[in-house]
Amino acid sequence: MIDPHTSILIIGGGTFGASTAYHLAKRGYTNITCIDRHPYPSIDSAGYDLNKIIRTEYDEPLYAEMAIEAIQAWREPMYKDVFHETGWIVTTCGQPEATRHLRQSYENLVSKNGAEGIEFVETPEDIIRYVPQLKDAKDLSRWKGLWNKQAGWAHAANALKLVASEAEKLGVHFVSGPGGTMKSLDVQDGRVVGVNVASGHVLRASKYILATGAASPGLMPELSPQLWSKCWTAAHIEVTEEELAEFKGMPIVDNHELGFFFEPDPETRLIKICNATQGYQSVTGEYGGRQYSIPWYLSDHAEEGIPTEALRDMQKLVDNLLPRFSHRPLLYARYCWCTDTPDQHFLIAPHPTYGEDFVLATGDSGHGFKFLPIIGGYIADCLEGRPRGRKDVWRPRTMDFKRDPTRPGDEVKDIRHIEKAHPTAQAML
Numbered sequence: 001m002i003d004p005h006t007s008i009l010i011i012g013g014g015t016f017g018a019s020t021a022y023h024l025a026k027r028g029y030t031n032i033t034c035i036d037r038h039p040y041p042s043i044d045s046a047g048y049d050l051n052k053i054i055r056t057e058y059d060e061p062l063y064a065e066m067a068i069e070a071i072q073a074w075r076e077p078m079y080k081d082v083f084h085e086t087g088w089i090v091t092t093c094g095q096p097e098a099t100r101h102l103r104q105s106y107e108n109l110v111s112k113n114g115a116e117g118i119e120f121v122e123t124p125e126d127i128i129r130y131v132p133q134l135k136d137a138k139d140l141s142r143w144k145g146l147w148n149k150q151a152g153w154a155h156a157a158n159a160l161k162l163v164a165s166e167a168e169k170l171g172v173h174f175v176s177g178p179g180g181t182m183k184s185l186d187v188q189d190g191r192v193v194g195v196n197v198a199s200g201h202v203l204r205a206s207k208y209i210l211a212t213g214a215a216s217p218g219l220m221p222e223l224s225p226q227l228w229s230k231c232w233t234a235a236h237i238e239v240t241e242e243e244l245a246e247f248k249g250m251p252i253v254d255n256h257e258l259g260f261f262f263e264p265d266p267e268t269r270l271i272k273i274c275n276a277t278q279g280y281q282s283v284t285g286e287y288g289g290r291q292y293s294i295p296w297y298l299s300d301h302a303e304e305g306i307p308t309e310a311l312r313d314m315q316k317l318v319d320n321l322l323p324r325f326s327h328r329p330l331l332y333a334r335y336c337w338c339t340d341t342p343d344q345h346f347l348i349a350p351h352p353t354y355g356e357d358f359v360l361a362t363g364d365s366g367h368g369f370k371f372l373p374i375i376g377g378y379i380a381d382c383l384e385g386r387p388r389g390r391k392d393v394w395r396p397r398t399m400d401f402k403r404d405p406t407r408p409g410d411e412v413k414d415i416r417h418i419e420k421a422h423p424t425a426q427a428m429l
Contacts, residue, residue, distance in 0.1 A: 002029075002207070002384055009205035010034040011182050011195060013174065014045030015369050016361045017211035018164040019376030025170035027380060032172045035180035035195070035203065040164035041157045042176075044297050046213060046338050049156040050236070050272045051262050052369040053252055055088060056150055057105035060344075062393065064108040066371060071150060073373035078166070082159040085152035086263060088252035089121060089130055091145030095408065098256040102146055117149035133250050137321045143255065153252055153262050159372055175203075182212070182219055192351075192358045207383060210351075211361040214295045214337035218285060224292035225398045226347065227363055230279035230412060231295070231337040233310040235330035236270040237318065244269050257408055258317045270331070271322075275313035276408050279366075280335075280415040295337040296415050305421040306333040307413075333421065338366040342401045348382050348394040359383050360396070 008029060010017050013036035021034045036042045054074055058064040074083040092098035106118060121127050124140040130147050134140065168174060178199035186194035186202055194202040210216065214231075217224040239247065244264050254260035259275040281293040298304065311330055319326050339362060341347055347363030350356050361379045368375065381389025403410060 004028045005030055006207060007031045007205040008033070008207045008209065008383075009195060009203055010209045010211055012036055012211035012213060012215070013038075013040045013042050013164060013176075014211065014213050015047040015160065015364065015372050016213070016375055016379060017209070018160055018167060019372050019374070020209055020211060020361060020379040021172045021376070022163050022167040022170070023376035023380045024383075025167050025172050030171060032167075033175060033203070033205070034164075034167070034172055035175045035182065035197070037176060037181035037198070038299070039176040040174060041160035043299050044215070044295070044337070045160065046336050046364065046366075047156045047160040047369050047372070049234070049336060050265055050268070050270060051153040052156040053088065053254070053260070054083065054085075054152050054154055054370045055090075055148065056109060057090065057102070057146065057148060058108055059101050059104035061108050061111070062391070063367070064105070065112050066374070068109075068112055070371045070374050074152075074154065076373070078162070079154070079159065079373065082155045082162060083152060084154070084263070085150070086249055086251045087117075087130070087147065087149040088151040088254060089127060089145060089147045090254040091121065091127070091143040092256035093142040094144065095256055099144070106146060119147045121145055121147050131251055131253055133247055134253065134321060136323055138323065139320070147251075151252065154369075154372070155265065156369060163372060185220075187354070190353065192354045206357065208358045209361050209379065209383065210358070211379070213362060213364060214339045216339055216362040217292050218294040221285060221287035221292070222353075223347075223360070223362075224285060224287045225290065226341055226396060227292075227339045228281070228342075228401055229293040229295050229337060229339045230281050230366075231335040231415065232274060232277065232279050232366070233306045233314075233333065233335060234272055234274045235306070235311065235314050235333040236272050237322075237325050237328045238331060239264050239269050239271060239325075241269070247271070253321065255321075258320065259314065261317065261322070271325075273314045273317060273330070275310050275317060277310070277313070278404060278407050278409040278412045280307065280418070281412050282415050284416075296335070297337065298335055306335060307415070307418045308421045309418065311421050335415075338364050338368075340365045340401070340404075342397075342399040343393070344404075345393040347396065348379055348389065348391070349396055350382070352396045356385070
């Protein structure tokens with residue numbers, strides 16, 4: 001057992017970092033610092049978003065079990081103002097890999113006793129029964145998939161802020177700006193003895209946890225063979241007060257070929273729309289003769305818009321599924337940067353070189369946010385050496401990156417070489 005007064009430095013205040021800070025503080029640790037270049041909720045975090053899907057379907061049994069645990073945590077009073085259990089409908093127009101994924105996800109929930117409220121939907125009538133707001137959709141005849149009432153969405157930025165603020169109340173010290181911006185590690189005799197930050201200072205602790213998400217391979221290039229940073233795109237439609245009432249409580253609609261959208265956020269009256277794609281990358285790093293992707297954050301490139309092709313795809317979704325909004329402008333276009341592992345398992349383990357005092361907690365692989373209420377407990381277990389946080393599939397590993405079968409397309413394009421639309425205002429949260 002680690003002494004509760006041991007100094008712990010968490011690098012990164014996004015989903016994994018904030019959750020870890022909260023769980024460690026709940027366990028009685030009294031000397032925790034969490035650093036990030038931005039104040040929480042960090043605008044570079046994938047969790048800095050209007051909403052994220054909270055679901056239980058997984059074709060991997062480990063995450064199916066964790067997702068059931070997570071949604072039970074989302075239902076706790078702490079999250080009552082940020083979690084909306086609207087249910088969701090997830091479909092494909094017949095793509096074989098997507099169909100197999102949905103079938104295996106259903107079987108996993110059955111085996112975990114988590115399939116209550118799930119139904120297969122195979123006709124337009126089935127779909128419109130659960131989502132009457134799709135009554136004007138142009139063609140649902142080929143849609144087949146699952147309806148799951150045990151799902152919904154969280155106001156992601158507010159949830160991240162909530163968890164970090166609760167951690168701060170428990171005594172966690174948060175540092176941002178140059179004093180919280182990691183530049184490199186201070187390594188002596190094969191051990192990490194400090195973190196060099198942009199202010200010129202060195203932050204020292206007894207234990208370190210790297211939870212830097214998509215920034216991880218750029219900060220520690222030796223991780224690049226097992227982490228690939230990619231981004232996805234989103235935009236928003238503003239609705240009227242009357243439309244807000246009409247769409248209130250609408251389930252999330254997700255189609256493998258087109259993308260997904262949510263009910264309007266009650267505060268901003270914005271419907272978030274995401275297109276379906278293999279994502280984008282920014283291949284600007286090199287390590288050991290191998291190139292890797294480093295995030296192209298909008299906080300660094302405010303003058304840049306998102307790809308024109310992504311906006312076209314989102315417009316196609318609107319024209320097909322929400323034609324009443326076809327002439328509304330797409331607002332607040334943005335990127336969401338994540339970091340993938342080759343097999344989409346997280347990377348949560350002691351560093352293979354620096355050992356037990358330096359824990360890796362990254363590799364969200366685009367599906368980490370839903371675990372915000374619980375993932376910090378697993379990372380805390382890893383730090384403490386408990387088996388629950390030391391899963392074999394979370395250990396450092398190197399393998400070939402493959403196409404993500406749950407997303408359409410065959411190419412991850414480089415964001416730097418694609419025509420971009422003129423940027424619109426980014427700050428909406």
